[in-house]
Amino acid sequence: MDIYVLVKQVPDPEANVKVKSDVELEIENKYFTNFFDEIAIEAGLKLREKFGGKVTVLTVDNKKVDALRRGIAMGADDAIQITDPALEGSDPFAIAKTLAAYLKDKPFDLILAGRQAMDDDAGIVGPGVAELLGIPHVNMIVGLEIDDPKKELKVVREVEGGKEILSCFLPALFTCQKGLNNPRIPQVMNVMKAMKAQMKKVDLAALGLSAVDVGGQAVKIKVQKYLPPPKRPPVKMIKEDFPENVKQLVKLLKEEAKVI
Amino acid sequence: MSNEIWVFAEQQEGKVRRVAFELLSAAADFSKKTGSTVAGILLGSGLQEALKSLTSYADKIYLLDDPGLAAYTSDAYLIHMAPLIKEHQPSILLGGATSTGKDLFPRLAMHLQTGYAPDCTGLTIEENGKLIAKRPLYGGKVFAEMIYLEAKPQMATVRNNTFLVNQNLNKSAQVIPISSPIDPSSLKKKVIGLEKAAGAKLDITEAEIVVAAGRGIKAPENFKIMEELADVLNASVGTTRATVDEGWRDVKDQIGKSGKNISAKLYMAFGVSGAIHHILGIGTCKTVVAVDTDPNALIFNYADYGIVGDLFQIVPALTEELKKAMAEK
Numbered sequence: 387m388d389i390y391v392l393v394k395q396v397p398d399p400e401a402n403v404k405v406k407s408d409v410e411l412e413i414e415n416k417y418f419t420n421f422f423d424e425i426a427i428e429a430g431l432k433l434r435e436k437f438g439g440k441v442t443v444l445t446v447d448n449k450k451v452d453a454l455r456r457g458i459a460m461g462a463d464d465a466i467q468i469t470d471p472a473l474e475g476s477d478p479f480a481i482a483k484t485l486a487a488y489l490k491d492k493p494f495d496l497i498l499a500g501r502q503a504m505d506d507d508a509g510i511v512g513p514g515v516a517e518l519l520g521i522p523h524v525n526m527i528v529g530l531e532i533d534d535p536k537k538e539l540k541v542v543r544e545v546e547g548g549k550e551i552l553s554c555f556l557p558a559l560f561t562c563q564k565g566l567n568n569p570r571i572p573q574v575m576n577v578m579k580a581m582k583a584q585m586k587k588v589d590l591a592a593l594g595l596s597a598v599d600v601g602g603q604a605v606k607i608k609v610q611k612y613l614p615p616p617k618r619p620p621v622k623m624i625k626e627d628f629p630e631n632v633k634q635l636v637k638l639l640k641e642e643a644k645v646i
Numbered sequence: 647m648s649n650e651i652w653v654f655a656e657q658q659e660g661k662v663r664r665v666a667f668e669l670l671s672a673a674a675d676f677s678k679k680t681g682s683t684v685a686g687i688l689l690g691s692g693l694q695e696a697l698k699s700l701t702s703y704a705d706k707i708y709l710l711d712d713p714g715l716a717a718y719t720s721d722a723y724l725i726h727m728a729p730l731i732k733e734h735q736p737s738i739l740l741g742g743a744t745s746t747g748k749d750l751f752p753r754l755a756m757h758l759q760t761g762y763a764p765d766c767t768g769l770t771i772e773e774n775g776k777l778i779a780k781r782p783l784y785g786g787k788v789f790a791e792m793i794y795l796e797a798k799p800q801m802a803t804v805r806n807n808t809f810l811v812n813q814n815l816n817k818s819a820q821v822i823p824i825s826s827p828i829d830p831s832s833l834k835k836k837v838i839g840l841e842k843a844a845g846a847k848l849d850i851t852e853a854e855i856v857v858a859a860g861r862g863i864k865a866p867e868n869f870k871i872m873e874e875l876a877d878v879l880n881a882s883v884g885t886t887r888a889t890v891d892e893g894w895r896d897v898k899d900q901i902g903k904s905g906k907n908i909s910a911k912l913y914m915a916f917g918v919s920g921a922i923h924h925i926l927g928i929g930t931c932k933t934v935v936a937v938d939t940d941p942n943a944l945i946f947n948y949a950d951y952g953i954v955g956d957l958f959q960i961v962p963a964l965t966e967e968l969k970k971a972m973a974e975k
């Protein structure tokens with residue numbers, strides 16, 4: 387199977403992110419490979435172990451290639467960085483366009499992405515790429531069963547109140563989430579190898595795209611203003627001894643917070 | 647372009663989700679400012695009850711009742727919705743940030759080449775009909791107010807419990823049946839089954855009240871006391887990644903960065919230490935209660951009310967106390 391995994395290096399959930407001005411953020415330099423993308427990589431590697439073929443990790447980023455390195459360290463065969471100054475300011479739609487332009491003439495069987503990137507938290511790139519390539523997608527999968535890549539496969543997505551089982555043929559695109567698998571921890575040797583690996587670089591011209599297709603010029607929606615999260619009032623500790631504290635809590639929920 | 651605000655009236659098994667009523671209520675408010683018509687768009691099969699429940703909430707309902715649409719797939723919904731949107735050109739299209747909304751809207755937005763704000767926690771409108779969508783980024787460490795450029799419709803998915811349902815809209819919608827039979831064999835994927843989760847509780851993203859236990863609950867069977875507490879409050883039971891990784895609870899109940907974001911009216915956490923990864927999932931909850939044996943637990947920094955105590959003592963007592971309080975109502 388020819389599998390492509392879309393990956394992104396994003397600020398670690400523990401990184402500080404603050405509003406610097408209305409239109410600018412200050413992001414602590416603490417990055418990791420998007421949690422859900424590692425799940426996608428793992429899913430790709432498992433399929434390769436079963437059916438043979440190739441797993442290629444793919445990122446659109448002018449600077450950060452550590453997600454590609456992570457992919458290689460985990461076991462991906464190939465890594466591609468799409469990079470171009472004109473990509474600055476791209477939103478998920480533009481990223482999807484760029485990825486689809488790269489993938490459209492590749493002989494892929496399956497494309498895997500994360501449920502969402504832990505920075506923009508958008509969940510747009512996966513379904514967006516599928517739309518542009520005209521292939522089916524299933525979002526937020528927690529199960530994937532392929533017996534034969536040429537035949538109908540089964541995929542499970544979580545819905546409110548249960549799990550839905552779908553069937554479809556390849557080629558398709560799935561976005562992956564927790565519950566699908568537990569990503570492997572790469573061996574130190576492979577991490578070292580990945581540090582030295584050469585990434586293939588691709589620019590926009592090679593994809594037949596130009597500055598008007600991506601970047602700030604292409605956006606259909608934009609940030610007007612960044613805001614800090616709403617502040618909670620300081621905690622009220624209920625100091626009474628048990629069981630008075632429980633009575634007091636119920637009273638507060640009823641009379642002060644008015645939520646029960 | 648028409649001056650219509652459309653709400654995707656998502657239904658499951660013929661029952662319209664509450665978030666659709668929340669959005670129709672918000673749309674009714676917006677329309678006072680903009681003079682818009684509010685329309686629901688209802689797709690599925692066997693929709694009599696669903697339709698009935700909606701008519702007082704919208705001025706118009708576009709109805710597509712077709713056996714081929716018994717189960718949601720993005721393919722089938724997109725094939726039907728895209729031409730309808732192109733024909734009527736609504737200025738706004740809203741949907742719930744549900745598993746279906748998050749599956750359909752990004753693809754639809756790409757198809758229509760228009761702007762889409764996912765997973766919003768607030769929406770406002772200006773008199774000229776311009777929507778401002780507020781959404782959390784970086785898991786809720788910052789928020790962004792997003793505005794749309796020229797393309798229409800302005801699309802957004804919105805979290806459950808962002809708006810209140812207004813039961814007194816008293817509209818009587820004009821129903822506009824849509825027919826566009828498609829050849830089911832043209833669809834590239836199909837739903838072949840649904841495994842229902844045990845119990846009848848709402849998903850934690852939908853519930854108005856969520857009670858959660860973390861590793862402090864010590865063993866999977868101890869969640870029984872959480873279920874009992876939840877039953878009194880008509881709440882759903884959430885949890886942390888720690889218990890999911892232990893295999894005690896299903897990942898569908900995990901709150902936080904790698905799980906779900908909840909926007910409950912009341913969230914109560916027991917034996918949850920309050921790691922940032924967890925806290926990011928509760929940022930838009932209204933009232934937060936924390937109970938932990940450790941007075942320095944981080945969770946207290948994010949709570950409105952805190953008790954330092956043993957959950958095995960507090961939870962059963964709280965259940966009893968709430969039973970009394972609810973009986974008094």
Ligand SMILES: Cc1cc2nc3c(=O)[nH]c(=O)nc-3n(C[C@H](O)[C@H](O)[C@H](O)COP(=O)(O)OP(=O)(O)OC[C@H]3O[C@@H](n4cnc5c(N)ncnc54)[C@H](O)[C@@H]3O)c2cc1C
Pocket residue numbers: 399421859860861862863885886887888889900901902903904905906916917918919920921922923924927937938939940943955956957958
């Ligand atoms: C990339 C990444 C993503 C993550 N995503 C998530 C996520 O989505 N959601 C999530 O929850 N976590 C997530 N985590 C994990 C997170 O960092 C914490 O490890 C986790 O939230 C801790 O769970 P916990 O509070 O149940 O356990 P602990 O941190 O072990 O806390 C248990 C608490 O119970 C208290 N306690 C013990 N006994 C009692 C008792 N009898 N009565 C009352 N209190 C008691 C203790 O004092 C303690 O505060 C993520 C981590 C990473 C690295």
Ligand SMILES: Nc1ncnc2c1ncn2[C@@H]1O[C@H](COP(=O)(O)O)[C@@H](O)[C@H]1O
Pocket residue numbers: 392393394420422423426444445446447478481498499500501502503504506507508509510511512
């Ligand atoms: N710049 C990028 N390069 C490659 N893949 C990406 C990029 N941005 C997002 N993705 C993929 O799309 C998923 C969803 O991203 P988003 O739509 O930004 O939330 C991520 O989990 C990745 O799999």
